[in-house]
Amino acid sequence: MNSPTPQFVPSRLSIYEPIHQIGIWGENFKRNGNPNTSTSLIVEVDNKLENESETTSHEMLAPTNNYEQEASKPIDKIQRRLAQNREAARKSRLRKKAYVQQLENSRLKLIQLEQELQRVTQQGLYMGGVSEGSHIGFSGTVTSGIAAFEMEYGRWVDVQHRQICELRTALNAHISDIELRILVKSGMGHYFELFRMKSTVAKADVFYVISGVWKTSAERFFSWIGGFRPSELLKLDPLTEQQILEVCNLKQSCQQAEDALSQGMEKLQETVSSTVAGGPVAEDSYIPQVATAMEKLEALVSFVNQADHLRQETLQQMSRILTTRQAARGLLALGEYFHRLRALSTLWATRPPEPSLP
Amino acid sequence: MQEAIPYKSYMAATAGGRSRLHNFLEGAGNGGEHRLVANGCENSVTKLVVENAVIVFGRRGCCMCHVVNRLLLGLGVNPVVCEVNEEKEEAVLHELSVINGGGVQFPAVFVGGKLFGGLDRVMSTHITGELVPILKEAGALWL
Numbered sequence: 039m040n041s042p043t044p045q046f047v048p049s050r051l052s053i054y055e056p057i058h059q060i061g062i063w064g065e066n067f068k069r070n071g072n073p074n075t076s077t078s079l080i081v082e083v084d085n086k087l088e089n090e091s092e093t094t095s096h097e098m099l100a101p102t103n104n105y106e107q108e109a110s111k112p113i114d115k116i117q118r119r120l121a122q123n124r125e126a127a128r129k130s131r132l133r134k135k136a137y138v139q140q141l142e143n144s145r146l147k148l149i150q151l152e153q154e155l156q157r158v159t160q161q162g163l164y165m166g167g168v169s170e171g172s173h174i175g176f177s178g179t180v181t182s183g184i185a186a187f188e189m190e191y192g193r194w195v196d197v198q199h200r201q202i203c204e205l206r207t208a209l210n211a212h213i214s215d216i217e218l219r220i221l222v223k224s225g226m227g228h229y230f231e232l233f234r235m236k237s238t239v240a241k242a243d244v245f246y247v248i249s250g251v252w253k254t255s256a257e258r259f260f261s262w263i264g265g266f267r268p269s270e271l272l273k274l275d276p277l278t279e280q281q282i283l284e285v286c287n288l289k290q291s292c293q294q295a296e297d298a299l300s301q302g303m304e305k306l307q308e309t310v311s312s313t314v315a316g317g318p319v320a321e322d323s324y325i326p327q328v329a330t331a332m333e334k335l336e337a338l339v340s341f342v343n344q345a346d347h348l349r350q351e352t353l354q355q356m357s358r359i360l361t362t363r364q365a366a367r368g369l370l371a372l373g374e375y376f377h378r379l380r381a382l383s384t385l386w387a388t389r390p391p392e393p394s395l396p
Numbered sequence: 397m398q399e400a401i402p403y404k405s406y407m408a409a410t411a412g413g414r415s416r417l418h419n420f421l422e423g424a425g426n427g428g429e430h431r432l433v434a435n436g437c438e439n440s441v442t443k444l445v446v447e448n449a450v451i452v453f454g455r456r457g458c459c460m461c462h463v464v465n466r467l468l469l470g471l472g473v474n475p476v477v478c479e480v481n482e483e484k485e486e487a488v489l490h491e492l493s494v495i496n497g498g499g500v501q502f503p504a505v506f507v508g509g510k511l512f513g514g515l516d517r518v519m520s521t522h523i524t525g526e527l528v529p530i531l532k533e534a535g536a537l538w539l
Contacts (some may be wrong), residue, residue, distance in 0.1 A: 291523050294470045302463035309457060337459050344515060351523040
């Protein structure tokens with residue numbers, strides 16, 4: 039820019055443009071609807087206007103010169119100046135609005151990235167501490183199966199959060215039972231979707247599912263055979279007398295089923311343990327023991343599937359016992375509970391470090 | 397319970413020089429399960445199914461089988477458990493399929509002489525509350 043007025047240093051955000059550039063600006067705004075591109079928008083406008091600003095800056099900063107030199111048309115000049123001023127102010131406001139919008143979006147993105155980083159760091163820390171080479175040396179299909187699951191699960195959590203908000207709004211707005219029923223059905227279907235996802239990745243690496251490394255730390259604390267305890271579902275009120283009886287029965291059945299599965303898991307541990315420990319220790323060969331143990335471990339996949347099956351059945355039985363409204367409240371409570379557990383995990387991960395002991 | 401299973405004398409009669417069913421009775425440690433090892437003798441399996449209100453067939457050392465047994469025991473049922481050796485697995489499965497008129501997988505639960513299902517069915521019927529009435533009707537449970 040060849041401006042001979044050194045005191046006027048145009049910055050990106052304070053260039054004054056002549057009126058006929060408005061059209062181009064408006065065009066840019068329409069084309070680039072996404073405020074994230076507003077920097078490029080400003081750049082575009084910059085490039086178009088560099089040639090024009092010299093003349094206008096002259097006029098803006100030295101009105102008295104103009105007034106003296108062209109006294110024959112003072113009114114025209116004044117009018118033009120005022121109009122340009124208005125335009126400039128308007129442009130400035132629009133630019134400010136775009137800038138603020140961009141800032142807001144960047145802020146949101148930053149929060150999301152931080153959360154993502156938290157989650158990945160936790161997983162990385164956990165896996166690093168678990169065993170030597172937990173994911174090193176796995177076959178390509180296993181790691182890709184796990185990677186696919188992690189992506190899907192991330193989306194699942196987002197959808198879950200959206201559904202919870204919808205449920206909450208719906209319950210507060212007192213919508214009809216029919217509409218509520220739709221929400222309940224999709225909520226339950228969403229859980230069933232998770233069980234299907236888990237079943238697929240369990241075939242790739244069952245230890246991954248059971249370890250709960252795909253969940254946040256607080257959720258992991260409550261983990262039972264790769265997920266939540268089905269009996270967690272049964273904390274509900276108010277209920278009619280008939281319902282109390284039915285829920286009581288369900289609670290008992292659930293507990294019995296959980297116990298049976300837990301005992302089965304214990305037996306599996308014993309079996310695998312004795313298989314691995316078996317055979318003469320004096321000899322250096324342990325391949326047969328380890329190979330046999332591997333076969334036995336395949337049962338673990340069945341356990342994960344059975345546990346999820348139990349979760350699914352319990353959810354369905356609950357929806358049979360409860361009214362639509364109760365079921366909606368139950369789903370909301372369940373989803374909110376896990377949401378809070380995740381928040382607890384994030385809070386825990388970001389707690390201030392303990393002072394080192396003297 | 398340490399008493400002999402009623403059909404023991406029946407078994408001696410059908411032994412016929414082929415294979416024999418060995419009965420291993422477990423004591424209080426397993427809560428009174430009757431544990432058997434099947435050798436796939438021709439009609440022995442069918443007899444077991446017919447003679448017992450509830451019988452569970454599974455591979456030896458199968459943990460899923462253990463889960464089914466624990467669940468049934470928890471309900472107050474005295475399930476007869478038949479552990480099938482690997483060599484005889486195919487024969488036993490075949491005979492069970494004949495009884496059922498269709499495919500059978502381990503672990504398999506037979507109630508009242510008919511195939512009830514696997515662990516899946518036991519779990520779902522237990523949760524919905526259907527299992528106990530079915531067991532009572534078959535005479536496996538009484539209050």
